[in-house]
Structure formats: structure tokens, C-alpha cells
Amino acid sequence: MFSVTVRDHMMVAHSLPDPFFGPAQGLHGVTYVVEATWFRPELDEHGVVIDIGAATERLGEVTGALRYRNLDDLEDFAGLVTTTEVVARHVAHRLAEGLDMTPYTALEVTLREHPDAWATYRLELPGS
DSSP states (O other): EEEEEEEEEEEHHHHHHSSSGGGGGGGGEEEEEEEEEEEEEEEEETTTTSSSHHHHHHHHHHHHTTTOOOOGGGGGGTOOOOOOHHHHHHHHHHHHHHHHOHHHEEEEEEEEEEEEEEEEEEEEOOOO
């Protein structure tokens, strides 16, 4: 199995309105390092998993739509608590919408809140 990972970052604001989250219930900011990893069993005819430039560009489009935004105000997150896990799932699904995912078996998105804490969402795909 081969994989390629690209990375970006985004600064967002949000709240986690549940007593479970303690002080994070209130509006606060977070800077996520966002990593997207595409998986496929074999390389394509060019000897790559995915064109790194295309993957980087697509990730930038997805993170750019969220960058400097209050996630609480976005329709995509209406009715959701925007935990790191929920945002990782959102990014994975937006990435998959913008590219031909036919050759891939999975797409993983990891959001790193800081060097010691992160969450990953794995989107399983039909693959080749």
C-alpha cells in the first residue's frame, strides 16, 4: 500500500457548548495543522499515488474555505459540536468531493491542535 500526505494549516474560531468541554465551551480560537493522506495499492502510470501539487491545491481550497472563520456560524456545521474529530471528517469529505477518488482505497485527514494532541478521520473508499 502506498500513501502520500500533504499538509496545510488553518486558524478558526469555535465553541464547544457542552459542559463536558469545560472552559472550551466558550468561543475560542485554534490553529490546526491539517494533514491529508491518500492511499492506493499500486502507483499510477506516472509512478505516483497522487500529484502532490494537485493534492496540495485541493487541500488549500478546503482549508481556505474555513480559515479565519467562526465554525459556529457556518451552515455545514449547523447542529454539530465542532470537535477536532468533526472538523477532520468535514475536511475529508470536502476533499473527496473535489477529486476523482476512484483509484484510492482511503483518505485520512489528521487535525493537529498542538504537537501532543490530534484527531484523525479515515474515509474508506472503493479503491482500485
